[in-house]
Amino acid sequence: xxxxxxxxxxxxxxxxxxxxxxxxxxxxxxxxxxxxxxxxxxxxxxxxxxxxxxxxxxxxxxxxxxxxxxxxxxxxxxxxxxxxxxxxxxxxxxxxxxxxxxxxxxxxxxxxxxxxxxxxxxxxxxxxxxxxxxxxxxxxxxxxxxxxxxxxxxxxxxxxxxxxxxxxxxxxxxxxxxxxxxxxxxxxxxxxxxxxxxxxxxxxxxxxxxxxxxxxxxxxxxxxxxxxxxxxxxxxxxxxxxxxxxxxxxxxxxxxxxxxxxxxxxxxxxxxxxxxxxxxxxxxxxxxxxxxxxxxxxxxxxxxxxxxxxxxxxxxxxxxxxxxxxxxxxxxxxxxxxxxxxxxxxxxxxxxxxxxxxxxxxxxxxxxxxxxxxxxxxxxxxxxxxxxxxxxxxxxxxxxxxxxxxxxxxxxxxxxxxxx
Numbered sequence: 001x002x003x004x005x006x007x008x009x010x011x012x013x014x015x016x017x018x019x020x021x022x023x024x025x026x027x028x029x030x031x032x033x034x035x036x037x038x039x040x041x042x043x044x045x046x047x048x049x050x051x052x053x054x055x056x057x058x059x060x061x062x063x064x065x066x067x068x069x070x071x072x073x074x075x076x077x078x079x080x081x082x083x084x085x086x087x088x089x090x091x092x093x094x095x096x097x098x099x100x101x102x103x104x105x106x107x108x109x110x111x112x113x114x115x116x117x118x119x120x121x122x123x124x125x126x127x128x129x130x131x132x133x134x135x136x137x138x139x140x141x142x143x144x145x146x147x148x149x150x151x152x153x154x155x156x157x158x159x160x161x162x163x164x165x166x167x168x169x170x171x172x173x174x175x176x177x178x179x180x181x182x183x184x185x186x187x188x189x190x191x192x193x194x195x196x197x198x199x200x201x202x203x204x205x206x207x208x209x210x211x212x213x214x215x216x217x218x219x220x221x222x223x224x225x226x227x228x229x230x231x232x233x234x235x236x237x238x239x240x241x242x243x244x245x246x247x248x249x250x251x252x253x254x255x256x257x258x259x260x261x262x263x264x265x266x267x268x269x270x271x272x273x274x275x276x277x278x279x280x281x282x283x284x285x286x287x288x289x290x291x292x293x294x295x296x297x298x299x300x301x302x303x304x305x306x307x308x309x310x311x312x313x314x315x316x317x318x319x320x321x322x323x324x325x326x327x328x329x330x331x332x333x334x335x336x337x338x339x340x341x342x343x344x345x346x347x348x349x350x351x352x353x354x355x356x357x358x359x360x361x362x363x364x365x366x367x368x369x370x371x372x373x374x375x376x377x378x379x380x381x382x383x384x385x386x387x388x389x390x391x392x393x394x395x396x397x398x399x400x401x402x403x404x405x406x407x408x409x410x411x412x413x414x415x416x417x418x419x420x
Contacts, residue, residue, distance in 0.1 A: 033048050043142055044141055051087060077117050093136060096141070103133065103136065110122075278340070279302075281311055285316060285336075288320060298336060305340045307343065311390075318382065321380070326354070329352050347406060347408050349405070390410075
């Protein structure tokens with residue numbers, strides 16, 4: 001497989017617009033010959049038509065070359081656009097030189113050059129264009145063998161109007177399109193930079209979490225051994241035995257969380273995704289939430305659709321983080337619902353009756369880490385990052401009745417086999 005550089009990709013995408021500009025120029029030159037021939041007999045009509053035909057051939061060959069084997073450097077593009085100047089100059093030489101009103105067409109290749117190639121080469125092509133114009137002032141052939149003063153003056157005026165209109169249209173369609181494409185690429189680069197900065201924050205948090213998990217392993221094992229010893233010493237004390245059993249279960253829960261953290265890290269490193277029916281995944285989330293908050297009034301609005309969705313352990317944790325925030329803010333009522341949107345997207349809605357998010361958090365839900373006394377900072381940031389990594393979005397809205405978090409995810413391809 002042949003890999004293309006960023007510049008090669010840009011030249012490959014620009015080939016279609018260059019072909020459009022060149023074919024438009026060829027059509028304009030042919031029309032100009034036809035219109036001029038109706039008013040005065042051209043002295044070099046056959047030669048001008050041959051130049052138009054050669055220009056059309058060069059345009060087609062250039063398009064095939066740029067699309068199939070994009071040039072590796074901007075020098076090749078500059079030489080191709082200089083060839084455009086030479087062909088246009090040759091046609092102008094045969095049709096009156098600098099007196100031809102279409103002489104302004106020499107500006108089009110220069111305008112495209114300024115967009116596509118570096119400044120030094122743009123200056124070189126511009127100098128070449130000026131040199132060609134100067135040559136047409138010094139050397140040119142007459143439009144007609146016989147003098148037709150009135151007809152030539154009228155033809156020149158009409159040609160000036162046509163030149164302005166056509167040049168403006170070509171600049172709008174070709175140069176304007178290339179400029180818009182460049183602005184889109186700049187916007188994409190800015191978005192990539194923001195994503196990279198966010199990912200760096202996530203990596204920093206992940207490294208801190210891994211370090212803390214590693215350090216917690218030894219104290220948890222030590223506390224488990226101490227509880228076993230205390231059980232053997234206080235075997236006759238029922239009250240202490242119940243407390244020790246509770247402590248042992250809590251330590252086991254902490255150990256399970258650490259193992260889940262390690263498993264999620266391994267899956268994230270290997271980018272392992274599993275495809276599940278939405279109802280199966282929601283039941284798995286319900287089971288996890290029941291284990292974490294057995295007494296929490298979470299209302300799961302079943303039934304759920306069977307639309308397939310690609311998930312991993314980090315996405316499970318992202319949804320559980322949002323549930324944890326909802327349960328903390330609204331311990332009396334939390335609702336979870338899910339539905340499919342046109343079979344292409346999946347929407348999961350988490351609602352609570354808490355005080356609601358601040359306006360700043362609603363506008364940029366999870367875009368950065370914020371300080372919060374109820375767990376809406378790092379958890380929300382990590383949840384949003386995980387959802388975006390899987391191609392989804394996280395939206396938040398709040399009013400006097402509570403907060404609504406909406407998770408939108410892409411549906412998995414139908415060709416993928418769900419794991420039951």
